[in-house]
């Protein structure tokens with residue numbers, strides 16, 4: 001990769017759904033894009049469908065060793081990171097509610113959706129610090145809004161509520177380094193997670209994340225967005 005030519009973005013879970021649409025949008029804007037999946041084969045297959053410079057990488061955000069290995073791999077290919085999009089996520093709350101969910105499922109979801117995003121920032125910070133325009137975007141959800149919490153979607157809601165909290169804290173911690181951090185809600189999107197009845201296309205769901213990654217004012221940090229507008233946490 002030629003770091004002088006274009007900016008570099010990493011999209012976790014970039015092999016399908018909203019992450020794939022974000023990767024595609026960033027490529028169209030001339031970014032070089034790293035897409036990750038828990039399966040290298042799936043990341044590689046997805047990369048073949050995209051046009052531009054795409055690096056497929058195996059990465060499980062719930063596993064610190066996997067994050068470290070991905071960083072080691074990428075250290076040999078990139079010398080800085082301009083955009084980190086924490087998009088990877090799971091929605092496993094089928095047939096459970098806040099009164100019946102077990103600790104294991106709570107841990108799995110928080111580990112993936114929340115702690116994974118925090119750990120990604122920690123591990124990739126040295127590369128982000130080398131950018132003049134570093135931006136972190138956490139793909140959250142209306143289920144993480146205080147008014148959006150649902151007793152029937154317990155682990156997912158808690159994970160996104162906590163991701164929003166982490167966004168505020170990371171923005172504060174990284175302010176002095178000039179790294180901006182925002183959370184966004186893509187709306188209800190037609191993906192494996194959102195299902196066929198969802199109201200938005202993956203491209204519509206990706207729009208605000210792409211905008212935050214490329215065009216939004218660098219004065220905006222620590223905020224929660226939908227449709228390019230600030231919304232309440």
Ligand SMILES: NC(=O)c1ccc[n+]([C@@H]2O[C@H](COP(=O)([O-])OP(=O)(O)OC[C@H]3O[C@@H](n4cnc5c(N)ncnc54)[C@H](OP(=O)(O)O)[C@@H]3O)[C@@H](O)[C@H]2O)c1
Nearest residue numbers: 013017018037038060061088089141188189191192193194
């Ligand atoms: N769809 C919606 O309506 C909607 C609404 C609000 C928010 N969101 C959020 O938008 C984001 C993307 O959702 P989506 O609808 O595109 O979901 P999706 O189609 O189910 O895709 C999820 C992505 O996350 C990756 N992933 C899952 N667990 C992972 C792990 N442990 N480590 C690394 N990657 C992992 C998957 O890759 P592999 O399985 O290949 O590893 C896949 O690329 C999520 O954070 C979701 O919570 C979605």
